[in-house]
Amino acid sequence: MKPVLILYASYDGQAQRIARTLALYLSHHALAVELCDIKQPPSQYDNCSAIIMVAAVRYGRHLPEVATFLRSAPRQIQHIPLAIASVSLSARKGNGAPNNYLRKLISQFNLTPFAVIALAGKLDYPRYSWLDRQMIRFIMYLSGGPSDGRCSVEYTDWQQLAVFAQKITTHLCLPTPDE
Numbered sequence: 001m002k003p004v005l006i007l008y009a010s011y012d013g014q015a016q017r018i019a020r021t022l023a024l025y026l027s028h029h030a031l032a033v034e035l036c037d038i039k040q041p042p043s044q045y046d047n048c049s050a051i052i053m054v055a056a057v058r059y060g061r062h063l064p065e066v067a068t069f070l071r072s073a074p075r076q077i078q079h080i081p082l083a084i085a086s087v088s089l090s091a092r093k094g095n096g097a098p099n100n101y102l103r104k105l106i107s108q109f110n111l112t113p114f115a116v117i118a119l120a121g122k123l124d125y126p127r128y129s130w131l132d133r134q135m136i137r138f139i140m141y142l143s144g145g146p147s148d149g150r151c152s153v154e155y156t157d158w159q160q161l162a163v164f165a166q167k168i169t170t171h172l173c174l175p176t177p178d179e
């Protein structure tokens, strides 16, 4: 089977960490995996069985390189099975079901993913610039999260990621009618 291409879009590293963990899960299920920063995607996609996008949300939308990628490669990836993991802090209150960020991305680019998940990311105040810290403190204040600027909390639910990985392997390992 051709490798699964995992494309990640990450600013502070958590979406990349999630992508790496997903790669491990998939390789444990005997799937070949290629991990790639979405800023430097492959030049062609003939050699992949599926694309899994793991994308962080920042300032109300997925990182801009996600839109750049989807705008630049729509034809080439049109027929390749797609799964999307959206990483944000608002997802910490959900159960993995698509949130507004994910729904908006799907409708904006007319995507038809076979699996989606809204995963919680990481709150890491010490890492942020002063301005970003104020912004996140405000969001946390509004949504009842920690506002202590020394706080660092990983909200990612790794069990949810394992279930997502299972969905992917089940989908990709199903024999097609002519097999």
Ligand SMILES: Cc1cc2nc3c(=O)[nH]c(=O)nc-3n(C[C@H](O)[C@H](O)[C@H](O)COP(=O)(O)O)c2cc1C
Pocket: 009, 010, 011, 012, 013, 014, 015, 016, 056, 057, 058, 059, 060, 061, 087, 088, 089, 090, 091, 120, 121, 122, 123, 124, 128, 132, 135, 136
């Ligand atoms: C400046 C900044 C803006 C953010 N904006 C949002 C947002 O609008 N909505 C949200 O749910 N999470 C937001 N987050 C939280 C990130 O999605 C979360 O920290 C995620 O783990 C980031 O992934 P990354 O580490 O791969 O960049 C923001 C984080 C930062 C630092």
